[in-house]
Amino acid sequence: MNSVTPSSAQYARGGALHNDFVDGRRLPPPSSPRVAEARGHFSNGSLADGPGEPDEVDKLKLKLMSAWNNVKYGWSVKSKTLFNKTSPLILMGQSYLLDSEEEVERFRLAFGSRVWLTYRKEFPQLEGSNLTTDCGWGCMLRSGQMLLAQGLMLHRLPRHWRWPGCPQLADVDFEVLRPRSPSRPVGISIPSFSSTWSTSGPEKRPSSATEVPKRAEPSRDAQTEDLHRRLVSWFGDVPAAPFGVHRLVELGKDLGKKAGDWYGPSLVAHILRKAVEKSAELDDLDDLVVYVAQDCTVYKGDVTQLCEQSSSDSGSSGWKSVIILVPVRLGGDSLNPSYTECVKNLLTLDCCIGIIGGKPKHSLFFVGFQDEQLLYLDPHYCQLVVDVTQGDFPLESFHCNSPRKMNFNRMDPSCTLGFYAQSKKDFESLCSAVSGALSVSKERYPIFTFIEGRGQDYSLEGYSGGSTDPSAHILPTDTMNRNSSEGFVFL
Numbered sequence: 001m002n003s004v005t006p007s008s009a010q011y012a013r014g015g016a017l018h019n020d021f022v023d024g025r026r027l028p029p030p031s032s033p034r035v036a037e038a039r040g041h042f043s044n045g046s047l048a049d050g051p052g053e054p055d056e057v058d059k060l061k062l063k064l065m066s067a068w069n070n071v072k073y074g075w076s077v078k079s080k081t082l083f084n085k086t087s088p089l090i091l092m093g094q095s096y097l098l099d100s101e102e103e104v105e106r107f108r109l110a111f112g113s114r115v116w117l118t119y120r121k122e123f124p125q126l127e128g129s130n131l132t133t134d135c136g137w138g139c140m141l142r143s144g145q146m147l148l149a150q151g152l153m154l155h156r157l158p159r160h161w162r163w164p165g166c167p168q169l170a171d172v173d174f175e176v177l178r179p180r181s182p183s184r185p186v187g188i189s190i191p192s193f194s195s196t197w198s199t200s201g202p203e204k205r206p207s208s209a210t211e212v213p214k215r216a217e218p219s220r221d222a223q224t225e226d227l228h229r230r231l232v233s234w235f236g237d238v239p240a241a242p243f244g245v246h247r248l249v250e251l252g253k254d255l256g257k258k259a260g261d262w263y264g265p266s267l268v269a270h271i272l273r274k275a276v277e278k279s280a281e282l283d284d285l286d287d288l289v290v291y292v293a294q295d296c297t298v299y300k301g302d303v304t305q306l307c308e309q310s311s312s313d314s315g316s317s318g319w320k321s322v323i324i325l326v327p328v329r330l331g332g333d334s335l336n337p338s339y340t341e342c343v344k345n346l347l348t349l350d351c352c353i354g355i356i357g358g359k360p361k362h363s364l365f366f367v368g369f370q371d372e373q374l375l376y377l378d379p380h381y382c383q384l385v386v387d388v389t390q391g392d393f394p395l396e397s398f399h400c401n402s403p404r405k406m407n408f409n410r411m412d413p414s415c416t417l418g419f420y421a422q423s424k425k426d427f428e429s430l431c432s433a434v435s436g437a438l439s440v441s442k443e444r445y446p447i448f449t450f451i452e453g454r455g456q457d458y459s460l461e462g463y464s465g466g467s468t469d470p471s472a473h474i475l476p477t478d479t480m481n482r483n484s485s486e487g488f489v490f491l
Contacts, residue, residue: 081173082172082173082175082405083403083405085097085098085177086177087371088370089107093352109166110162113163115232115399116399117145117379119382120385121382123237124238127246127250128253128259129258139363139380143356143365144272144416145235147325147353147355148323150367151418153231154420155288155420156231164225165395236387242275242278242279255271265356265414266327266414269356276323288323289323291303291324291325292327293324293448298449299455301452302454303427307322319427322420323353323420324420325417326416326447330343331413337408340408341441345437351420351421351434352417352419353418354418356416357416358415359410359411360412362380363379364376365379369408376404434450435449
């Protein structure tokens with residue numbers, strides 16, 4: 001299948017999601033009860049159509065939607081992203097000081113190696129609907145996919161693995177700015193493939209994803225690249241992909257969602273847990289579990305039981321690796337500034353695999369920060385589906401070359417934090433490091449807490465994968481007054 005190679009035109013215009021049209025159809029007035037029920041923080045609402053319409057009408061509708069999506073999410077003219085040369089840039093727990101070509105090259109390889117998952121079109125029809133694209137409604141699912149992909153990269157690939165086919169950075173500038181200053185506005189630039197910085201030395205870039213540069217250990221590189229390709233294929237837009245949109249939508253049905261509905265970050269956390277649980281038959285993932293925190297509390301006893309019990313159930317010994325997802329709300333209608341330093345501290349940890357959230361009506365995957373701005377990957381770019389069932393499918397459209405930033409004060413307070421621990425020792429270190437990162441908050445209630453023992457299931461048996469033994473339940477007193485809001489599921 002054809003693919004779209006990422007470039008400086010990768011991203012759709014910010015804020016384009018929320019308007020009177022959704023994939024070619026006009027929404028009712030805002031006062032309509034239908035809109036009030038459908039619209040949420042991160043998407044426009046339900047786009048799914050039930051079966052039973054004439055085939056000719058369906059075909060025409062899909063053609064019109066495809067044409068509209070191509071215009072709405074495929075074309076972009078954007079300003080350059082400014083990076084401060086004097087302040088450290090944090091990306092997935094690693095620090096970069098962009099004051100030299102060598103450091104920019106390190107950042108380019110690290111950022112370009114992240115798996116980037118965006119809107120796709122012309123994939124097989126989603127069950128129970130006429131949709132062959134997730135444009136306009138699937139951004140939170142895509143952000144969740146990117147969070148899970150980061151966890152799987154740490155689980156299956158070397159920690160400092162870098163993809164040799166990383167694209168050159170596009171639409172970026174590096175300047176000396178005063179620390180903690182917001183990005184200054186710049187003029188609109190024409191999209192291009194060029195970068196302010198080039199790689200040091202006459203290194204030849206591979207012309208395609210299948211051309212791997214010669215290295216000292218070709219067999220090892222080939223094996224790692226095969227793992228990389230397999231990992232990407234798990235997120236393909238085909239019904240058989242264990243973490244593709246088709247599978248996530250199917251799992252969302254049990255939680256009351258269907259194709260075309262909007263998904264909140266907490267709901268997506270539970271869908272990801274179910275997806276990994278259903279994919280235990282994969283040899284690559286039979287030693288991994290996902291734990292979703294309840295009440296902004298991670299119960300250590302539940303995590304221990306989950307990791308040890310899952311190991312015994314599979315016949316293996318030891319401790320299963322764990323991805324910990326913590327749905328939280330960092331304020332009321334907007335981000336509470338008191339939590340900003342906590343979020344920064346969490347993103348500096350090696351165990352943190354990112355944050356799914358975004359700005360209102362616009363889901364994003366946060367991977368780092370610089371000064372007072374968050375660094376993110378944006379799923380709002382529509383690309384043609386890639387046939388991941390082909391052994392040599394192109395990888396370029398799954399990696400991004402245009403890093404973006406936004407101010408912390410624009411961050412929607414509803415989000416899900418992600419962490420990964422490979423071993424029991426890593427989990428103990430994670431608890432200590434994260435607790436220390438959260439202790440800087442001046443708020444009475446921390447973002448979330450770690451508690452010894454096991455937690456209550458609140459009639460949601462199996463949601464977190466934890467224990468349901470009433471005699472072992474411990475309910476911390478600081479979780480009783482937490483509020484919930486649209487886009488955040490109170491458990």
